[in-house]
Amino acid sequence: MSIEHPIRIVVADDHTLLREALCELLRAQHDFRVVGQAGDARTVVSAAAATRPDIVLLDIEMPGHPPTYTLKQIAHVSPHSTVVVLTVHDDPHLVHEMLSAGARGYLHKGVSWQDLTSALRGVHRNSYRVIVSSRPPRAVGEPPRTALLTEREEEVLALVARALSNRQIAVQLSITEGTVKRHLRNIFGKLGAVSRLDAVNRAKVAAPAFEPAVPAPVPVPLKRVPPFPSEPVRQNGSLTYR
Template identity: 35%
Template structure:
């Protein structure tokens, strides 16, 4: 049996996906998560064969989840299942280490084929993602600077976007206000934005937040 973790913040969709996979005959859903942090925590605890991850989730984006699982659980493969059809997401997902990428209008049979292929050690990218990745190889684009942020810098970015002040960020992370300000400054510099307002606009534009 292929052991699966399903992470999606849309409860109805997640429950339908779980029911479909359980009826497949060769898949067992060992865990579910409704946000990125829970997805990482459950994956570390359950160590599934495959984690099926959405991109837009609260607390931690799906792309960051892929990075964490690739680094911390190399034996758990990741299949991204998302509604996003923008070119940049497929490229970011591959760079993060995912073994597959499908959009949510994919037929059930193709989703099961993808899971079985990945479980057997392969990779699976639907026609949409394959076209984008082929184009990227012919005409490579600069990597999104978000990928250059450290985990701590990404944490500060999300706290700033959530509206926390430097003092509140320092308290939450148990660091000095000066250290928190230094991290925020590094984030601004790496992303090429000038202040917190521009940082929020960047996060919204890149769909790093809901």
């Protein structure tokens, strides 16, 4: 691809730091041009409609519409744009779902920078080419993925296994729902899970002996009630107690 006709890319990821880092790295390549950014599903569709990019680099865990709907919307507003998914998930069913919905590439966020840029150039040169890159294999002797969970993440996962909602988990651990969601994102990323049930199942498969300890309920201090007086005394026409 010549400099006169660079590959025009829209980068979509709800993690601002990662999105901006990707944009900077892409801009450093002579044959790439970042023409738009998005942090949610609605914005990426609008950016695709406004810029008609060659490639949309799409994270599938953004606020807004489900990823399959977002893919269809991008295809509707910018039919010639190629969508490449960049995600922390490597579940085969999810790969199939995204490719069936129209994605031409599915890349795990663990891929190298060289592999990412090579994949983007490859799908742009050949619109019929499909590129899939999953999580790099775990090295021999590397601990199971569950060993990478923090103590708090294990507590959250244990409550997820008990079918508690985010609100219930927040109350149980005395944290906010936003913090629960952040822990769940970290758990999904570390385990490569795509759902709450998948996270629990992957934890058991990765380490059969893994049984996350269920945190003890947070004690609620009881208000001390003074003993009720038992001997009434009449003073100034009314009853008092002593």
